[in-house]
Amino acid sequence: MRVTNKMLTHNFLSDMRTNLSKMKTLQEQSTSGKQVRKPSDDPSKVSRIMQINSDIVANKQYNSNIKDTINWLDSADTSLGQAGEVLKRVRELLVSTGNASYSISERKAVRDEINEKIEEFSQIVNTSFDGKYIFGGTRGLSKPMTVVKENGNSKLGYALRDGSELVDIQANASEYNMIGSKLKVEIAQSVYIEYNVTAQEITEFKNDKGEPLDVRKVFGDIVNHLGSDKEEDRNKLIMEDLQGISDIIDNVLKLRAGVGARQNRMDSAKERNTEENFNLIEILSEVEDVDITEKGIEVAAMQSVYVAALQASARIMQPTLLDYLR
Numbered sequence: 268m269r270v271t272n273k274m275l276t277h278n279f280l281s282d283m284r285t286n287l288s289k290m291k292t293l294q295e296q297s298t299s300g301k302q303v304r305k306p307s308d309d310p311s312k313v314s315r316i317m318q319i320n321s322d323i324v325a326n327k328q329y330n331s332n333i334k335d336t337i338n339w340l341d342s343a344d345t346s347l348g349q350a351g352e353v354l355k356r357v358r359e360l361l362v363s364t365g366n367a368s369y370s371i372s373e374r375k376a377v378r379d380e381i382n383e384k385i386e387e388f389s390q391i392v393n394t395s396f397d398g399k400y401i402f403g404g405t406r407g408l409s410k411p412m413t414v415v416k417e418n419g420n421s422k423l424g425y426a427l428r429d430g431s432e433l434v435d436i437q438a439n440a441s442e443y444n445m446i447g448s449k450l451k452v453e454i455a456q457s458v459y460i461e462y463n464v465t466a467q468e469i470t471e472f473k474n475d476k477g478e479p480l481d482v483r484k485v486f487g488d489i490v491n492h493l494g495s496d497k498e499e500d501r502n503k504l505i506m507e508d509l510q511g512i513s514d515i516i517d518n519v520l521k522l523r524a525g526v527g528a529r530q531n532r533m534d535s536a537k538e539r540n541t542e543e544n545f546n547l548i549e550i551l552s553e554v555e556d557v558d559i560t561e562k563g564i565e566v567a568a569m570q571s572v573y574v575a576a577l578q579a580s581a582r583i584m585q586p587t588l589l590d591y592l593r
Contacts, residue, residue: 303555312554319551325456326547330540332452335397336462337533340526342396343464347523350391350469351516353384357489358512364493365505371496378493382421385486389414389423392466402466406445411466420490423483425466454536462529464522474514485511 303313360377363369392402392412399407406428413426425433427442436443447467451459470482489508492500 316551316555319547319554323544323547323551326540326544329454329456330537330544333454333533333537333540336452336454336460337530337537339396339401340462340530340533342394343401344523344526344530346391346394346401347464347469347519347526350388351519351523353388353391354512354516354519357381357384358509358516361489361504361509361512364501374493374501378420378490381486381490381493385421385423385490386414388482388486392469402464402469404446404463404465404467405448405450406442407450411446412470420487420494423470423486425470454533455540460529460532462533464526468522469519472518475517480511480514480518482515485515 303316360381364374364377389412393410394401395410400410401407403409403411409428410426410430413424413430413432414421415424415432416422422432425443425446427433427439433439433443447465449461449465450463451461453459471479473479485508488511489504492504492508495501
């Protein structure tokens with residue numbers, strides 16, 4: 268086969284373009300610090316990088332969910348603690364009424380204080396966090412409890428959206444069900460947890476004997492019995508009513524213990540989330556980032572190859588005036 272000067276020149280230019288392209292790629296990787304700049308550089312690697320970035324974004328959202336839930340649970344724990352203190356004070360007042368020397372006027376004075384405690388209890392159950400009522404279930408934008416005056420006494424009840432008392436449950440079943448509904452949060456991929464305590468769990472429950480109790484009824488009985496001068500009503504204060512308050516306190520303690528357990532779980536989830544995020548970032552760096560030292564050596568080697576090629580071709584191909592005329 269005849270080898271012409273034109274063939275040598277063509278092959279030389281083709282090789283030089285290849286070397287220049289490689290040098291350009293190495294320089295881009297060195298300056299950007301990334302192995303790929305566009306999908307066409309390495310489609311499979313770009314796909315993996317996009318997946319890892321998506322996982323990191325999702326992980327950050329899970330972390331945000333966990334932090335918000337921890338704050339929510341902290342607020343719920345504080346509120347349940349305050350509710351427990353109110354109930355303890357009510358129990359102390361009931362114990363004091365067991366004194367046979369208490370007159371009707373003294374019991375009414377106790378009733379007045381308990382009426383205030385009922386309103387304080389309602390205020391605690393209506394605690395809000397981040398613009399939402401923490402015990403309001405899925406109807407978080409409206410307070411779950413209200414207090415109305417009835418015969419001079421404070422009466423605890425569920426609240427409708429307009430703030431009035433929810434009297435007919437059947438007619439307002441949707442709102443009643445929302446007050447007792449649970450909230451869920453995603454703390455990891457496809458891992459959900461119910462984190463809220465509802466006003467219904469605080470108000471309606473079963474005691475250790477399996478008997479249903481209602482805080483609204485217990486409070487109502489207490490204030491009514493305190494205003495009565497009948498001996499049987501006075502006896503109920505230190506028997507049924509006192510036991511009812513003790514059962515309510517036990518229920519609040521159980522709910523608070525449940526909140527504490529969920530707080531511990533959230534703390535563990537936060538630690539796992541943080542570790543996983545570090546791992547994902549490390550994996551992304553291994554896949555996406557270049558080794559600067561290694562890449563610097565490659566760039567220097569490629570530059571040496573390119574300069575050597577120029578020098579070799581300059582000695583091999585001696586262009587003449589005729590070459591330029593062609």
